Amino acid sequence: KQEVTQIPAALSVPEGENLVxxxxxxxxxxxxxxxxxxxxxxxLTSLLLIQSSQREQTSGRLxxxxxxxxxxxxxxxxxxxxxxxxxxxxxxxxxxxxxxxxGSGTQLTVLP
Amino acid sequence: ExxxxxxxxHLVMGMTNKKSLKCEQHLGHNAMYxxxxxxxxxxxxxxxxxxxxxxENNSVPSRFSPECPNSSHLFLHLHTLQPEDSALYLCASSxxxxxxxxxxxxxxxxxxx
Numbered sequence: 001k002q003e004v005t006q007i008p009a010a011l012s013v014p015e016g017e018n019l020v021x022x023x024x025x026x027x028x029x030x031x032x033x034x035x036x037x038x039x040x041x042x043x044l045t046s047l048l049l050i051q052s053s054q055r056e057q058t059s060g061r062l063x064x065x066x067x068x069x070x071x072x073x074x075x076x077x078x079x080x081x082x083x084x085x086x087x088x089x090x091x092x093x094x095x096x097x098x099x100x101x102x103g104s105g106t107q108l109t110v111l112p
Numbered sequence: 113e114x115x116x117x118x119x120x121x122h123l124v125m126g127m128t129n130k131k132s133l134k135c136e137q138h139l140g141h142n143a144m145y146x147x148x149x150x151x152x153x154x155x156x157x158x159x160x161x162x163x164x165x166x167x168e169n170n171s172v173p174s175r176f177s178p179e180c181p182n183s184s185h186l187f188l189h190l191h192t193l194q195p196e197d198s199a200l201y202l203c204a205s206s207x208x209x210x211x212x213x214x215x216x217x218x219x220x221x222x223x224x225x
Contacts, residue, residue, distance in 0.1 A: 004154065031210065043116070043202055043216035089155070093210065099168065100214070102155040 002027045002094050006103035013080055014111050021075040021106045023090030028068050031093040035064050035075050038087045038105070047088075048075070080110045115139045118203050118217035125193065126225050133188040133220045135203030143209045144186040146178060149200040149219070161186060162209050193224045 003026045013019050023033070032051045036044040048057045048064040050073070056065040063076040077084060087107045091100040116137045125131050135144065146158040160168035161180040175197075177189040186203055200219045206212035 034213070036216075041219075041221070043118075043218045044204075044214070045216070046213045049213055091155075099157055099160070100155075104152065104154050 002030075002092060002101040004090060004092055004101050004103035006088075006090055006106050008106060009104065010107040010109075012109040012111060015080060015082060017080050017110075018076070018078050019080055019108075021077070021088050021090075021108070023073040023075070023103055025071045025073075025092045025101075027094065028071050029094070030068065033064075033066050033073050033090065033092045034100070035062075035073075036089040036091065038089060040086075044089060077108075080108075082110045082112045084108060084110050116203055116205055116215050116217035118201075118220050120220060121218065122221045122223075124223045124225065125190070127193060127195075129193075130189070130191040132190065133201055133203075133222075135186040135188075135217055137184055137203075137205040137215070137217075139205060139215060141205035141207050141215070142183060143206045143212070144180060144183075145204040145206075145214070146186065146188055147202040147204065149202055151199075155202065159188075160209070167209065190222075193222075195224050198222055198224045 005024045007022050034049045035047045038044045050057045050066040061078040066073045087105040089105045091102045119134045143162045145160050148156045158172045159178040164180045175192050179187040202219045203217040204214040206214050
């Protein structure tokens with residue numbers, strides 16, 4: 001059974017810092033990996049989707065990488081801003097079940 | 113607005129009540145999903161519908177009953193729930209099953225007394 005782990009569970013940084021969020025998964029037979037953002041009391045917003053054949057995806061100040069063989073992904077946020085404060089969730093789509101398995105998320109606080 | 117609308121946003125119910133959660137999308141998507149998000153736990157997939165047919169039921173108790181009358185609407189009927197069922201229930205849709213970006217609603221916060 002696929003398991004997704006996100007470390008750290010919470011992170012607090014001063015504004016302007018570059019930061020990295022980590023995601024690991026146990027079964028490397030995945031179709032894709034997605035990073036989502038969730039604001040308090042809200043639903044999830046998809047940030048980046050990396051297909052299993054890709055190594056990275058970029059959107060603005062966000063860059064996500066995927067190393068399928070080692071079961072790892074990172075989300076890099078450049079020049080963090082207070083508006084980036086949210087919970088970031090990683091999810092992998094399993095090769096067999098074609099379902100998303102989510103991690104528990106990293107709660108990010110960017111201090112002004 | 114994300115394109116997926118959930119009502120009600122908040123619901124408080126007793127263990128003997130019957131209520132329903134509603135999800136609506138006008139994105140032209142063919143797949144719709146119900147997820148449960150409990151405090152400090154990963155999202156759990158509950159039900160998946162593709163073209164109005166249920167394709168997945170992840171061992172969800174029968175006190176949760178989904179209904180998909182058409183490709184734009186998804187319901188979750190609730191009856192005789194337990195306090196541990198209190199959670200945020202999220203609806204999502206995607207163009208098709210698999211390898212697609214999910215669009216989530218804002219969720220329905222359910223409290224069972």
